[in-house]
Amino acid sequence: MLKIENLHAEVDGKPILKGLSLTVDAGEIHAIMGPNGAGKSTLGYVLGGRPGYEVTDGKVTFDGQDLLALEPHERAAAGLFLGFQYPVEIPGVSNVQFLRESLNAQRSARGEKPLTGAEFLKLARGEADALALPQDMLKRPVNVGFSGGEKKRNEMVQMGIIDPKFAILDETDSGLDIDALRVVGEGINRIMRKADKAVLLITHYQRLLDYVRPDVVHVLADGRITRSGGPELALQLEREGYAEAAA
């Protein structure tokens, strides 16, 4: 579903990704772990198309099409979802308006009929309930005044509403307490654990993987995948540290 080949990328002229290759097939959940500064978030942003993250070599295909040739909103319409490590606050734009515009922009890009206000609200309320996000937060400006955990749950509510084919979740577990971690983990499984979908889970710690069991675990160090293995690799990393396990 997603195939990354020899990806090189730089930020402000500084090389961050240095020949990263990775293939994720439909029905799989891959975890990417690695030390600070290894390039984990950069990988997420490059795949999402964030300006300033310049690809200098390599290629990425998503469902057979050249992902890097698409604008960020076109990548979203193609089925890609980027869960942010630091969701952005947007004063003056309500969550409901933002999500409805997002969903309907994607639907119209795919030639589908937009949802009516009532249809959308029903969907949004269901997702908010499933992720234990208070209903009134749907009406509030996007992420404004939300706690760290609420922002992350809001990201998952967005993912549930948008229902993407492929999700890149960048440290979705950071800022979550134990209960929220379970709720978010269940959300990821419910929304994304399907035969025709896939997930790239970027994380520092093993703890989210207790809830979302990965099929493959990769170690990302110095801009490259240095090691790949099954779920047991995450436990080994947690036990021994990156320096040891990635060597």
Next chain:
Amino acid sequence: MTAVFDLPSTREEAWRWADLGGLAAAAALAPIARPEADFLDLPGARLVFVDGVLDAERSMLRRVTLQALEAGDHPLGRRAAGQGWSLRLDAEAAADPVQIIHIATSGESHLPSEIVLGDDAVAEVVETFVGAGWANRFTRVSLGTGARLMRSVRLLQPAGFVSLREEATIGAAASLVTIFLGAGGQGSRIDATLTLAGDGAFVDYGGALLTRDEQRQECAVAVHHAEPNGTSRQVWRAVAADRSQASLAARAEVARHAQKTDGEQSLRGLLLDRTATVNLKPELEIFADDVKCAHGATVGELDARALFYLESRGIPPARAEALLTHAFVADAIGRIGHETVRDAFEADADAWLEAAL
């Protein structure tokens, strides 16, 4: 050119950003066919002025009268002396909204007006400017104890110039809320002096000026706190595209015995292009010692992180910019309390954004 109109020179501080050339050019525009303009669906008086002259056929005066009015000695205001409209309400009276449409078809037009509310009277006035030419207006507002006036003014002339001179006296515990939207192609100057003349008076005076092409719009507002316990809010937003210029000058003066004054100025500019200009000048002059006066002034571009966040969810770039700009403008025009009026102003701002982005 400026001598033609006998206006101060831009070398004077209060006029430094005034587009006097644009004003003269507006007065010299060729006549246009009278444009259509619709009233909002509200009860109450409806007045149409064409080049400053009442179109009686299309107007319903209700409580509004026409009469000869003074216009003070301000360089812009004094030109408007003569026959104008007057809304006078006795104590505790409440009027349905008064809607006024000013249609300019050629040259210059001048019109004075007054809004005089007795104690605890309540009124709402909505004004709309359309057409082309130079429309110059003088408005005198006088609010008795506890009176409340909500006023909304939108400048939607595709071309020309609108100059507004306003002088208001706000009595004890009275409230004046006036929100402007400059979303046409005209140049403008909103020039006001507001005096909180009674204990506990309240003023909320601000708006949004949206400029593009070579357009120039500005406000120059002074709020004078003359008595204790007054509150003033000056929330202005400027959005400038292309090579346009938007200027916001807001001043608050607090007299020596106007203790417990609560003043806030929030002036913010958004540049849609690097070639555009936003000038901001917040000013405070405080002689009392127990006051709370906050002011903020910032100019910037749209937040790149927020744009990417919206786009990453599937929203196309132009729409993402429009959403963020709408939110920026809504800080100011969202202060209009009447929903029908607020919706109309927001729709005008959105139409502007759609055309500009």
